[in-house]
Amino acid sequence: MLAYKELKKIFYKQSILSDIDSILQWDLSTFMPERSRKERSKQLCLLSELKYRLFSSEKTQKMFQEAKNEELSFKDAINFNEMLREYEYFTSFNSKFIEKKTKLISVCEGKWRDAKEKKNFNIVKNELTKLVDLVKEEGKILSEKFNCSVYDSLMRHYSYSFNSKEIISIFNELEKFILKIYPIIKEKQKQEYPLKQVPYLSEEMQFQISKFFMKKIGFKFQNGRIDKSLHPFCGGGTDDVRITTRLSKDNPFSSFEAVMHETGHGLYEQGLPSEWKNQPLGKSGDMVLHESQSLFVEMQIMKSKSFLKYFSKMLKDQFNISHEYSSGENLFKHFNRVKKSYIRVDADEVTYPLHIILRFELERKLFQNEFKVKDLPDIWNSNFEKIFGFKVDNDANGCLQDIHWYAGLFGYFPTYTLGAIISSQISWAIKNQIPKYDNLLEKGKFKFIVDWLRENIHSKGRLMLTKEIVKKATKEDVKLKFFKSYLKTKYLN
Structure with a gap:
């Protein structure tokens, strides 16, 4: 169980980074000054990069290969399968793609708030177009990997x-x-x-x-x-x-x-x-x-x-x-x-x-x-x-x-x-x-x-x-x- 135990350590770190990400997102939507959004975008991009590095390292890949052959308890086996599902999803994209998407979302959200307040879709139209194009690219990669439609590949992230x-x-x-x-x-x-x-x-x-x-x-x-x-x-x-x-x-x-x-x-x-x-x-x-x-x-x-x-x-x-x-x-x-x-x-x-x-x-x-x-x-x-x-x-x-x-x-x-x-x-x-x-x-x-x-x-x-x-x-x-x-x-x- 050595490889599986190493994976548990990796996923522990992944969970902590996700928690930090979530708290920063919460702050962005509540107390963060409007002009601080640009710096927050950099922080979120760095977190995405750190999470990606954890998953994309050769060590992690090796641990998954070895853990597949280890004998695990019933619950540990389910935990491992969930690890594998997350790993397969996140390693479908390179770090540049993840960074690009994180930045786009941050900018698009900001434009949306302005557009909604002014009741004018044109304010956010260009940013949303770029985001949709990127998500279509994401969906194409996932659909080929999981043998389903582009839309189903996106939906399975929320409803599997x-x-x-x-x-x-x-x-x-x-x-x-x-x-x-x-x-x-x-x-x-x-x-x-x-x-x-x-x-x-x-x-x-x-x-x-x-x-x-x-x-x-x-x-x-x-x-x-x-x-x-x-x-x-x-x-x-x-x-x-x-x-x-x-x-x-x-x-x-x-x-x-x-x-x-x-x-x-x-x-x-x-x-x-x-x-x-x-x-x-x-x-x-x-x-x-x-x-x-x-x-x-x-x-x-x-x-x-x-x-x-x-x-x-x-x-x-x-x-x-x-x-x-x-x-x-x-x-x-x-x-x-x-x-x-x-x-x-x-x-x-x-x-x-x-x-x-x-x-x-x-x-x-x-x-x-x-x-x-x-x-x-x-x-x-x-x-x-x-x-x-x-x-x-x-x-x-x-x-x-x-x-x-x-x-x-x-x-x-x-x-x-x-x-x-x-x-x-x-x-x-x-x-x-x-x-x-x-x-x-x-x-x-x-x-x-x-x-x-x-x-x-x-x-x-x-x-x-x-x-x-x-x-x-x-x-x-x-x-x-x-x-x-x-x-x-x-x-x-």
Whole structure:
């Protein structure tokens, strides 16, 4: 096991460097001065170079060859296979390619922030064109290596349990289902009495409410924190989870939704197997599973009637917020109002998949060379109108609204809806196993849920693929029927 032990040391260093990278990325999005971006880009490039050197050295290559012939325990064998998967991915590119991509992403992200603020795609068009060309080059290399399409080769970095053929089938069925139930839900919600006016909540109050409920649900602030940024995200490193949110004067509870989503990510990171810390086996599964955890907390817990009754009580008891609007019943109507809208992150859970289906289709077409980057706003607007039935009013509400493409994250979007499907299946399983689920939730007792997730999802790390983890936890294969049943029960019954 000498070679494998050496590889563990190499991957330990790799994990530490990745943590440093993640903290620098977090700082870039939160507190870093705007004019410091150029130097930060150099720092990130150096980190990429150091990570590449670790993987590309002759010593590492030799260790992999020798370790293949060593006898390993069951878990060590899985850890080795995960090492090999990461190694094969990163050694597909030379250091110049990685440095070029890192620089391009840094510049493109900066231009995107300016373009979004000014609602003008042309500001970032050239940088995005260069980035897409480079990612196409990346996809071509990977597709030849893994014998799949260019788009699938990019997507497998975030979702190695599902391929585009499976996703097309799932999304086609789901789109038909949503478009069928949407008008029925809208008609039903018309008959319910209107919501009361939202009370004013200062940004500081919004922030404190979010922190309070993060802690209640189980987020550990001893090794985690929350800050403000333009776009909500969960980052950080091992034993150091960094969550960010955006605050809104117009919709004071939208920040809370975003925080609950990111808290789901954070809980997952804090529940990974500590005995495999800084090894591939101790890392989270693919991003489909990660998104299932964030959407479980946001949709299955936070937007439930039981939780919102508790939320209403705590607003009154802890924050002295007692308002007609903040009753559990009205909050339920607020958080579960169904309406087609421009913005993905503000969408309800019924229409949200339509936003993902739009992006999935555009990504596939882009990497099949069916249109050019310069035409993205027009292609976006045309496809959006076909799905949603109304026109996009400006680029910020259209193709500039998400950071993903401008950060090179092509192939990520499907993970959100696949995660939503899995989260509803997990909820179904927990409710079957714990009959008093809703009663406990209404009392603010969340430990039983977190314990279940720790045992059945979080503690597995990368011991199994996402589909296998879900099947073992729920006793069922991943199935769309659970998501469809959940939506029908909640919105039509």
